[in-house]
Amino acid sequence: MRSALAEARAAMESGDVPVGAVVLGPDGHVIATGRNERELTGDPTAHAEVIALRAAAERLRSWRLTGCTLVVTLEPCTMCAGAAVLARVDRIVYGAVDLKAGAVGSLWDVVRDRRLNHRPEVIAEILAEECGALLTEFFGRRRVR
């Protein structure tokens, strides 16, 4: 989660909402990183999780990320929760809860929907305060401007 937080901080350099993600391989080492790049790239799908999952798949030369863990500073949205299911990650670890758009337990629970054939384990609210503070700080600063 510390590496994901570093990614989140780096996202702010391009004026992007500070959300960072990493993918851990089956051995627990970081194999890919991603940060929110929506403003930087003008891509509506450039969320930290999608970027990290794509990089991990490229690294492993497989779309199947079985045994991997997606770590992200903010509860994934519907798109990213869906991407994590499609990538077959074993585990999703997230920091701050997203009551407005979270799809891993808050507003929806896409990853534990029994109708899906793959359901990753979820570990919520790891370093939640630190992850959330970064977002509060970012939006607070924007309001002042």
Ligand SMILES: [Zn+2]
């Ligand atoms: Zn997302």
